[in-house]
Amino acid sequence: MKKAFPILAILTAALLGYAFYEAMFVAPTDQMQGDVYRIIYYHVPSGWTMFVFFFTNFIASIVYLIRRNPKADAVAVAAAEVGLVFCTVVLVTGPLWARPVWGIWWTWDWRLTSTLVLWLIYASYLILRRFSTGGQTPVLAAALAVFGALDMPLVYFSIWFFRTQHPQPVVGGGGSIDPSMLRVWMISWAAFLCFGWLVFWLRYRLEIFKREVEETHSLEAMLEEPRFR
Amino acid sequence: MNYLYAAYAATWIIHGSYLCSLAIRYRRLKREMKDLKPRP
C-alpha cells in the first residue's frame, strides 16, 4: 500500500479532474437554475461518501465491541473523522446552493436538519474520544457509535414527519433525473470515494503510528530500573 | 455562478485543511518518536 500510494493518488487526482470536467462542461445546464445547480455534483456525492464512512464507523465499532481488536478501533476513529469532514462539505455546499436557488441560506427542512443532527452526533463522538481518559476510550466510543447508529433512523423519522406537516419549502427544480446527470453523479461519486478512501487510509496510518509512539513511551518507562527504597 | 465557484472552492478548502491538520499531527508524532528513540 505504501508504495502504491503515489500511483493511487495520481489516479485519484485524474479521476477528480475528469469528474470536474464532466460536471462543469459536459453535463447539460439546468433550464431553471442555470449553472449554479452544478454544485450538486459535489454536494450529493459528498453526502453519499459521508454515509459510507459513517457506516464503516458503525461496523468497526461493533467489531471492536465483540473482538476488542485495536485495529477495528483505529478504523472507527479514522472513518468517523473522514465522515465528519465530508459531512462538513455537505453542510457548507448546501447553503451555497440554497442561497441563489431558494433565496435563503438555510431552512429547517428535514434533510438539512437531519444532516446537521448527524454532524452533531459524530462531533460529540469525537469530543468523547478526546475527553475520555486512560484506556477506556475505545470501549466508550464504540458504545456511543452504536447509539448513534440507532439514533439516526429515529432522527430521520421524527424530523421528516415534523416538517412535512408544514408546506415544504421550494424543492429543487428540474423534475425527474436526466440520465446524463446521473452519469456525472456516478463519476463524481467514484472520484470522491477514491479520494475519501485515500484520506481515510492516511488517517488510519496516523492512528496506528500514534499507538506505536504510545507503546514506545510505555516500553521506555518499563526499561527504567525497578528500585526499592 | 459565483456561488458555484464558492462551493467548489469551499469543498477543497475543507479537504485541504483537514489534510494539513493530518500532516501537522503526523509531524508532531514523528518528532516525538525521534526524541524517544535515541535513548536506549
Add this chain to the structure above:
Amino acid sequence: MSSFWAITSATLAKDLRLEWRSKDAINSMLFFALLVVVIFSFSFDPTAEESRHIAGGLVWVAFLFAAVVALNQTWAREMRNAVLDAYRVSPAPANPLFLAKAFGNFIFVSIIQALMTPLFTVFYNLRPLGPAWQLIPVAILGSWALVVNGTFFAAMSLHTRSREIMLPILLFPFSIPALVAMVQATNTILTGQDSAKFWIVLLLTYDVVFTVACLLLFETVLDAE
C-alpha cells in the same frame, strides 16, 4: 431473576434514602426549572394564543435542563468514597444498578414535573384544547426517554475529564428525536389541532430501542477500566 429485582429495589431504596437525607438533586432541579420558567417569560410574551404554540417546547426544554442537573448528581454520589468500586467487586450484575439509577432519576423528574406543571399553567395561562389525558403518557414516555439515555451517558462521562460538561454534549444531540416527539405531542395536544398518536408511538419506539441498547451495553461501559 428474583435477585436481579431484589438488588434493583435495594439500590433504588438506598438512593431514595440518600436523596431524602441530602435533598441535593431535588432542590437544585426545582430551583433550576423555576429559573428557566422565569427567564423564558422575559424572552417571550406569554400571552395565551401565542404561547400555546411554543409552550410544548418551553416545558420540555425546562425539564431537559433540570434533568441534566439531576443526572450529574446520580453518579457523583457513587464516586464519593469510591462506593462504585464496592458495587463492582460484588457479584451483583451491572444492570440492576443501571435500572435503579434510571428509575430514581425518573422519580425525581416526575416530581419536578408534578410541581412545575401547575406553575407553567398559571404563568403561561395554558388550557389544553385537545384530549388532556394524553399528556400523561407523553410525560411518562418523554421523561423516561430523557432519563434512560441520560443515566447511561452520565455513566460514560464518569471516565472523562470535565464530566459535567460531557453529559449535555452527549445527551442533547442524541435526544433530538425524543425531544421533537415530546414537543410536537405536547403542542398538538395543547392546540388540539391534530392527533398526537404518531408522536406517542415514536416516543415509545425511542424508549424501547434505547432501553434495550442501554441494558446491553451498560456492563461494558461500567467495567471499562
Add this chain to the structure above:
Amino acid sequence: MTHSQPTNGSSVIVISGLVKQFGRFAALRGISAEFSPGNLYVILGDNGAGKTTLLRTFAGLARPTRGKVILLGTHDLSSVSAQIGYMAHPSLLYDELSGMENLRYFGRLYGIEGDQRCADAIRKVHLDPSLARPVGQYSQGMRQRMSLARALLHDPGILLLDEPFSNVDACSASEMVNLLGTIRDAGKTLFVVTHQAALLDGVADEFVLMGAGKIVSRPLERPLLEGAPR
C-alpha cells in the same frame, strides 16, 4: 507453616506477564507470581510502585493491559467475585447512611438477607451495630474499621486490604492485626498493602516488595527499610 514455593495446583492467585497501563504510564510492568492459600502477604513499596493497581487487578476492578490473572483456578474473575473482600483507601461507604444501613445494602449485593450477619461483622471490628450516626460523622479510625467490616461481611476467601491501618490509633490497629491473624488462621488468604509493616510482624507470612511496577523480592522476614515507616 510452610514457605516453600507453591505448586501450580494449589495457588490461590497466579499472575503471568501482568502489565497495566494508564495512557502512557505503566503502573504494572510485567509481573509474574504465584500466591498460595492460607497466607498473609504484606505488600510493601514506594508510592507509585503499583501496589494499589495490583490489588485492583486481583479484585477485577482494573482490566490488565496484557497478561493474565488466574484467581481460584479461573480467568473469569466475575464468577469468583463472591470470594473476594476488598477494602480500598477510600472508605467505600455512603457517608449519609449509618454503619448498619451501609452493610445491609452491601449485604443485599451478596444475597445476604437479615441483620444478623451485618451485626456480627460490625461486632468483629469492635464497633456497635446499634450506632445510628451516619458514617460521615465517624472518626477516621472508626470509618476504617467499618470499611473492614464491609469487606468481611460475606466471609470471603481472599481479602484484599489497601492501607487498612492508615490514621488508626495504635490500640485499634493492634486489634485489627489480631483480627487479621484469626482470619488467616481460618484458612483465608490475605493481601495487605501498608506502610506500617512493623505492625504485622507477628502475623505476616511473606513480604512482597514492589518497586516501579515490579515485584522486587519476596522475603519471609520484614526487610529493614531506610527511614522510619510512616
